[in-house]
Amino acid sequence: MGELDQYLFGQGTHYEIYKKMGAHFVKDGKKSGVYFTVWAPHARSVSVIGEFNGWSEDANVMKRQEPLGIYTAFVPEAQLGQLYKYCIETQTGDKLYKADPFANSAELRPGTASRIADISHLKWSDSVWMKHRAEWDFHSSPISIYEAHIGSWMRHPGREDEGFYSYREFAHAATDYIKKMGYTHIELMGISEYPFDGSWGYQVTGYYAPTSRYGTPEDFAYMINYFHKNKIGVILDWVPAHFPRDAHGLADFDGTATFEYADPKKGEHPDWGTKIFDYGKAEVKNFLIANALFWIEHYHIDGLRVDAVASMLYLDYGKEDGQWIANKYGSNENLEAIEFFKHLNSVTTGRNPGALMIAEESTAWPKVTGKPEDDGLGFSLKWNMGWMHDFTEYMKLDPYFRKGDHYGMTFALTYAYSENYILVLSHDEVVHLKCSMLNKMPGLGFEKFANLKVGYAFMMGHPGKKLLFMGQDFGQLREWSEARELDWYLLAEPEHQALQNFYRDLLHLYTHNKAMYEQDTCMEGFEWVNADDSSRSIYSFIRHSKGAKKNLLFVCNFTPIERPEYRVGVPRGKQYRLVLNSDELQYGGSGKARPAVYKAKKQECDGRPYSFGYDLPPYGVAVFEF
Template sequence: MVLSQQLAQAACTYPFSQLGPCFDNGIATVTAWVPHATSVAVFDVASGNTLAALSCVDDSFLFSGQVKGLTEGTVYGLQIVNEENEYELIDPYQFQQQAYHAVHFVDHAPENVYRQLGAQLVELDVGLSAPLQATRFAVYAPNASAVSLLGDFNYWDGSSHPMQKTDLGYWVLVVPDIHAGMKYKYQIKDADGNQLPHKADPVGFYAEQYPSHTSVVFDHEQYEWQDTAWMTRQRDDKYHQPMSIYEVHLGSWKRPGDDPTQYLSYRTLAKELVEYVVDMGYTHIEVLPVSEFPFDGSWGYQPVGLFSPTSRFGDPDDFKYFVDQCHQQGIGVIIDWVPAHFPEDGHGLARFDGTHVYEYADPRKGWHPDWNSCIYDFGKDTVRQFLVANALFWLEKFHIDGLRVDAVASMLYLDYSRKDGEWIPNVDGGNENYEAISLLQWMNQEVYSKFPLAMTIAEESTSFPKVSRPVFEGGLGFGFKWNMGWMHDSLHYISKDPSYRRYHHGEMTFSMVYAFDENFVLPISHDEVVHGKGSLLRKMPGDEWQQAANLRAYAGFMYLHPGKKLNFMGNEIGQANEWNHDSSVNWHLLTFEKHAGIQHLYRDLNHLYRQYPALHQLDHDIHGFEWVDHGNAEQSIVSMLRKSQQGEQMVYGICNFTPVPRDGFRMGVNLPGRYRLLLNTDDKKYWGSGYPVVSECVSQPQGWNHREHSIVFDLPPLATLLLVYEGAE
């Protein structure tokens, strides 16, 4: 096939060998491919002087000719005439070395993926009076036969800008005068020359919504951060600090109206959501995935553009502003990160160049039956680097404080959600995915070495060992792990009618058997209030008052239990309906005393949790917890002691999980002296019954619960009490 035919059919693999300048014994020849041109001339960009007219080749849009006065290093442009207008452009095919520069060192460090690939705004120092502004494009498609750049700048003509294939499998091109805001995609042909659906940039920094899903050139250097104090603070020991996380789906926290297609912007959320979180006493916001995703109903868990914050709420700088405002108000930001799988949407990663570039080729490893999505090939170097780079990208470019890694269990096990014969054992015949394990270890090592203030959190639902232990100890290297066992057992218990709870008492106490095996976060997440599971309030048994009382008592138990805290939006107001991503949290409920009271309780719990070191300093240390009485199944009462790091502060907690008040209840205490009531979930201000409870009591020298001293008080129905030791009488 002659060159003009290759170019016309967008089938040219090595355009640099045919297009651009060629110098032979001091004589310059320029060859240019300009679709729809009727004439083309060459001019010197520095002087503006026309140097030569090019001749049409093969009655096509290929133009070529000798150009006197053109020397190596001279930047030239093309003066183009077509049937509609005249215009000038700088020929991109004279910048071969600048294009190759993008990919020479990509594999040296994972962060090079987002620093070199995609659409990078560059300044070319090519001898002009000022650097030449251009965009360098680089995309990995090792098995493609041809890749072309599409965009507004070439009227989406796939034949206009063929890209050059490199030995490493990357396709590159530098195009002058493409600036931030311009839209683009890649036209890719597979090894047999078949054209694939137009692909968005896998390392694109900004993308449009349906129907185009177009990538947009974006300049990450324009935003001026104002969070220096936060980013340069002394390294804090997160394990000994309070961490109460407010989990949020940005699209449905609050809506501007009834239209399900309308959302609050990142900048509006930066005001309204951040103000709310600060008032409520949370320490962190965790947002459901913000990486670009095509389907609203996936909540972000089917991402396509891993390097682009979703444009539903604004551009990437708007998201930076949201994070910036959080930091200025002392709030950390955690994002849900999804390295386990991705959807099959045509513009995405699936069979990117006609082959399985990103996913396992064998469906027994590469297809997820639960989510009908592709599974990344965790053993492929380019994929591993792509994923680790993405983790680092959010921390570097967006100042994110933590990554909550979704669906870790599905990554760790080859037989996850598969029947016999539907999975491939590892080299030792087992079910562990060694490739995924090593990827997660590498990711965690990179994150903590490059961003020591950041953290990673695993959503891992099995008994896989050492998830939150360092890699050098044989662990996965995560900072924290969700305690799914505690969540499952405690919700199962609290949903029982109180008359049956004595038969399930162990479900509330068993978690302490393993509470310090990992650095746990206690999650009441979005997954527990959707898909027919009902809201947290509606899980509770009994009449209206008992449901609210059960929820309040359970919340008190959660804040007493060792482990950091996470609650999904709506839990804190006792929302009656389960979560619906197409509508807002039911904020109107706060006009009712019941829901305002529940919100008041969560606010007070957060502030107490932060104020009293005994409630958070030793969340992951066995020395910070004692059972006072875990065996009172008959009355469905548990009592415990939380201690601060040096043991100087002690907070006792008592939970009564029946609607029966217990007058004259006696509880053993470690030391003689005064005990002051910190919080009573049955208080009238929380819409409780207001059952009389003393605000302070003095210990008696009567042994109880294997302790030499005890205190006596009336215990309200369906209530949790917190008391702090005030010292000797």
């Protein structure tokens, strides 16, 4: 660990610190071995213990480097794959046995040791993808994300272990599914190493290690490479908001608050029982920013979905009066977290054009996707939690009562262009007694499926990128659980297969029509035809491509009532070609024969000079191209 390395780490700007910290194979003179480096500024002493020295606390005592309190040791006997920890003697004489914060691999739970790995020679053959990514403009491109949890997507039946798919097996199976369906990206939950399956990966102990549940770092790299070769982007969930109290993790790392704020009013989440990173400490900021770069640059990840952003921005998040400390201006914004985000997003996207930084942020905080130089946070995209709430509340209503909440579905258009949004129906919406998407729907049998189809069509037509959690595209009945695979057997049932067919064709309609995505962030891309038909709960709107070369007209009926010759106003006396009809047999509809083309007449409707009539079925969706 050279003087320049220490200086940059102390400034918070050593963006490749992971190449220095942790365990790395090196040659020291004629000897080769492993060089261990750990930051423990308030430790009395540190030694590295492991399989290479019989877990002896005296065999490999580490040297302290000032001024930062970094400890180093060269161990010629250490071998690839061996387990190790740091034995940290605190100022009070206690001994802590900690996993390596910078370890590149970890022992499978319930074990808690780090594992010596060598990730300096990973094999990549995705140069075409990486070149494309650097030139890619996400604003005007389709993004439809398949959110997945590897451990519960699919499992091997009858095995004595948990039957998890390995990273390599998942790569092949998920790629086949994603390509068939038409998603552009996969977002993976819970990749950084974590001890408790029930946390889904949101309570991390190994920020620099892909979880060993599904294989080795080489297996993980193979998966990313395979997705890229099949033109599928990869997004990881990333958790810089908090970390668990597990004894082997980051909490009180050297016997003091090292990675977290020292004052529990700033450094602890009462609701979650976790610790909050100290965003004012240069070394902690460096740990996190370098970690984001590690995934994007070393593992070729295409984007990070940053979890629980609101909990970082607000000092009083999840806290009662007396449980938090105001900032120097007497308000509740975490000024250090704000600066952290500006630094993080400037560096990650500045160094990696085309990489996405996505905020899961649930409040009305301004300029989340604004530029840092304009006092924005610098994210590429933001989850639209407001739209998700309004959408699910409307969809749960009995159709008779939807007319009373008609404008709940149109409200999101009043702020749709204030940020770069992703419309999300994520794992959070199908757990904790919230029901699966299908079972949120009112009615029985056919009605549930028909409701969900019209809801999905409305979502796909609405401005914003798209995200759907696994299982919801074929109508998973049970809530999601990390402890079992999805109920794939449901696809043997015609109605589940029909729903999957419909969502598949919605995805293909989305990715193959520029009108659906290239003007997502400007008002020119969307136009209401009739947003006020509350008595019949019907919405009609147009998605415009640039230059109006090819546009799409959506008509969505949210009641079980058929509307013969439903008249819709259109801008020109042209022909309108039916390109998606939810009443087809393959979608579970009646299969009624319909004209392929409709000629608009000079007849005023919806405040427009031209219109045409269409037999709109119960819960019907019709999309026309013109």
